[in-house]
Amino acid sequence: MTERELFDSYNKDVYRTCYHMLQNAQDAEDVCHDVFITVFRQDWRSVEHIRAWILRIAMNHSLNILRKNRTKREKQEQIQIQHDQATMAIKSVNTIVMEKALATELQKQLNQLPDKLLAVVTLRYVGDLSMVEISESMNIPLGTVKSRLHNALKLMRKNMERHERFLTKGEKQLGIN
Structure with missing residues (x-):
């Protein structure tokens, strides 16, 4: 395999992983470049599990x-939370539900994870690596993964349950059921 073939084979996986972690296209492109x-x-020709190693x-x-x-x-995030709390007191439940789509809340929850946990979740669900591949790529035991x-x-x-309780409490305070 040539360097060009290696790049063509794994560029999309690397970019997708970097973009998911960084949530910024320019940073993801820069990191992707640095990775290669x-x-x-x-x-790299002597690496057994090349995809896991690159990821x-x-x-x-x-x-980093x-x-x-x-x-x-x-x-x-702190500024956004304060803004969300002030906005929730004013807006109707329907508006809140529409603005708080599941994808946004999920990303917020991911951003609150410690780096070690975020890395495993990203490799598993974005990188689509198996537990064994994650273990090998991060050089940690399978049980730790x-x-x-x-x-x-x-x-x-x-955190999602806490967020739901907060929303329910806000609805009760506003007299919305």
């Missing part, structure tokens, strides 16, 4: 960017 530079500088590199590069931008994102995935889903479920 890193890959081509390594002895691991993509994940590590994305996590996320760590750098963490405080900026946290400040923006399973527990991180379980903990991530449990945390997201708990």
Whole structure:
């Protein structure tokens, strides 16, 4: 396999993983570029599970960017939460339901996950890697992958339930049922 064939084979997977992690097209393109530079500088022909290895590199590069931008994102999320709370007190239930589509809420929940949990969820559901491939790509035991995935889903479920209770409480305060 040539470098061009390797790039053509995995470019979309790397970009999709980076974009999902970073939620920014330009950052995803930059990281995708950096990933392949890193890959081509390594002895990639001797790697047994090339897809998992490349996605691991993509994940590590994305996590580095996320760590750098963490405080900026946290400040923006706090402002958005305050805005959402003020808006919810004014708008009708129908408007709130329409604005709070499931995809938006799911992305919000993903952004609240710690980096280690986010990495496993992204590799599993966006990268479509098996538990064994995630274990190999992140160089962690299979049991750790399973527990991180379980903990991530449990945390997201708990946060979703808390969010639903908050909405229900807001409806009761406004006299809407």
